[in-house]
Amino acid sequence: MGALIAGVLLWSIVHLTKSITPGLRSVIRQRLGAGPHQGLVALLVLGSVGLMIYGWRSAIPEFVYDAPGWGRHLNMLLMLIAIYLFGVAQGKSRIKQIIRHPMLTGMFLWALGHVLANGDSRSVVLFGGLGLWALISIFTVSRNEGTWIKPEEVPSLGREALSVVIAIVLYGLLFASHRWFAGVPLVG
Template sequence: MTILVAGVLLWSIVHLMKSVTPGVRASIQGAIGEGPHKGLAALLLLASVGLMIYGWRTTPAEFVYDPPVWGRHLNMTLMFIAIYLIGVAQGKSRVRQWIRHPMLTGVLIWSAGHLLANGDNRSLVLFGGLGLWALISIITVSRNEGAWVKPADVATPGREVLSVAIAALLYTVLLFAHPWIAGVPVLAG
């Protein structure tokens, strides 16, 4: 469990430095340079993902709470929405007219869905921890950016359809790859 917690904490700290401690981030960047700083951040994030995967796979699942019987099915629907939001965060989309931080909102939905489907200790740490990180990020980034200025450009209808199609493809791939990624089959029983 310690390794899983360390992975979630490392991920959160590296990401939150920009919005929570910009002075510390700037001093590190000033001391080592912008390129090395980005490289260091990327290495730390890769290490955090490795720690989370290893920590997840080596922590025995222990019952913490009883998820609702409909939680698994709702989670499968929420995952499509989360994948879509994470994908459209990188470009033009009509969604960006309604949601200020689609990627972080997608992570929050991913987290909530998994907490509805799973009631074990490692799910609580991983999904609860990353959901908390996403929520804190939404608040701190919004505070630092000030008033929300909605993007003037939106995607064409064709681009929106393409985004949905790509999200559906990624959803399908992740559905079948889930046993190899997380060690847990989605489509079992």
């Protein structure tokens, strides 16, 4: 469990450094140079993902709480929404008129859904930790960015529909392969 906790903490610290202590990040970037700084951040993020994967696979799940029966079904709906939000975060989307940080919101929904569907210790650490990170990030990034200026340009309905179709296809692929990449079958 220690590796899982370390991975979630490392991920959170690396990502929150920019929004909580922007001065520190600037100092590190100036001392190392832009390229080495980006390389260090990438290495730390990859290291955190590696720790989370190793920690998840090696931790023995222990009972923490009974997940509600409806939690699994709500999780499946939240995953579809999260995948859509991840996809539209970098491009144009009408959802950006409503949600300021679609990727962080998607990450929070992903984590929330998994906490509702699972009541074991490693799920609480991984999904609870990453959900808390996403929630803190939404507030700290918004604070640093100041007043929200909604994008003026919105995509056509056809482009928006294409984003939904892509999200549904990706959802199906992730659903079918969850057993292999997460080690947990969703059905069966």
